[in-house]
Amino acid sequence: MTRIIEALEEISDEYDALFCDLWGCVHDGIAALPEAVEALRAYRARGGSVVLLTNAPRPRASVALQIEALGVPDDAWDTIATSGDAARDAMFRGAVGSRIYFMGEERDHVFFEPIATVEDPVAIERVPLGEAEGIVVTGPFDPSEPPEAVRPQLLSAKARGLKLLSANPDIVVDKGDKREFCGGAIAELYKSMGGEVLSFGKPHPPVYDLARRRLAEFGDPVPDERILAIGDGIATDVLGGALEGLDVLFVSGGLALKETATERQPEPEALDRFLDTQRANPEFTIGKLR
Structure with missing residues (x-):
């Protein structure tokens, strides 16, 4: 059974x-969360x-x-x-070909900027769907x-x-309310239609491998038992952490706020029901990161 904690410092x-x-x-899509x-x-x-x-x-x-624009300082x-x-690493290695049909917002065009971590990257060209290889x-x-x-289109x-390369496995987010x-x-949806999907974010291994490599840039590798995964996505953060063998702190006041009856903290019985339905058992739970 998950342990409800009042603050990160209890276990940090x-x-x-x-x-x-x-x-x-850490933010709600509009502004940083000060306590976090x-x-x-x-x-x-x-x-x-x-x-x-x-x-x-x-x-x-x-x-x-x-x-930074949302108010999250770099000393946090x-x-x-x-x-x-x-996902960029995989694309520039040719995972879905070189002629690409793109789905996303204009702000995400930076996805196609040159990459320095791949030797001899594939030359990517954005094309109409009828001409695409992926x-x-x-x-x-x-x-x-x-x-x-x-x-x-699908x-x-x-x-x-x-093949469809998914750069963000999240289903939904809450931008403010x-x-x-x-x-x-x-x-x-594409997977349900029988299409082939390549996923690179949580809960899938590639992004955790990347996180470990970037953590190791600061010194010796940190063993998994000394890493705590924190997140509000039960099917991404919590599942991904568990699959990676990491302890998990579930933030119930995010995507599952209503299901867990979270005000400052989750209502214990509602939390237990939700975790049971999701077949999840994070080591710790907190209403909001603080």
Whole structure:
């Protein structure tokens, strides 16, 4: 059974590093969450390392600029590992060919910027769907529209046997009090149609491998038992952490706020019911990261 804690500091001495989710934990898509920022600052002041591990479908430099604009200071984290970087690595190695049909918002065009971590990268060309060898999805064209809006394109892609590279496995996010669809919703629809999907963010291994490599840039590798995964996504952060053999701190006041009846803290019986339905057992739970 999960242990409900009041603050990160109750357990932080047990861990040398955090793999901390961003959206829903450190910011809400509109502004930084002050208590979370202070908790991460305090953890770093005690000698811990913070890897912001996010399913953002963009390079880490782009994410760093984004969170700075939201009010997340750079003294609250050490490095960033994004699903976008893990997926970019695969794309530039030719995972879905060189002629790519792109689904996503204009802000995600940075996904196609040159990459330095791949020797002799594939030359990528963005083309219309009818000329494509593969698909890259960072998200919907319009996050307010359900994935069914692109069913015609997916049907055409499936008929041609195109692989779909998913740069963000998240299904939905909450932007303030507004729920929006993510690239994972499109990927799941394509998979349900029998299409082949390559996924690189949480809960899949590539982004965790990237996080470990970036953490190791600061010194000796940290053993898994000394890493705590933090997140509000039960099917991404919690599942991914468990699959990687990491202890997990579930933030119930994010995507599962209603299901867990979270105000400052989750209602214990509601939390237990939710975790039972999801077949999840995170080591720790907190209402909001603080």
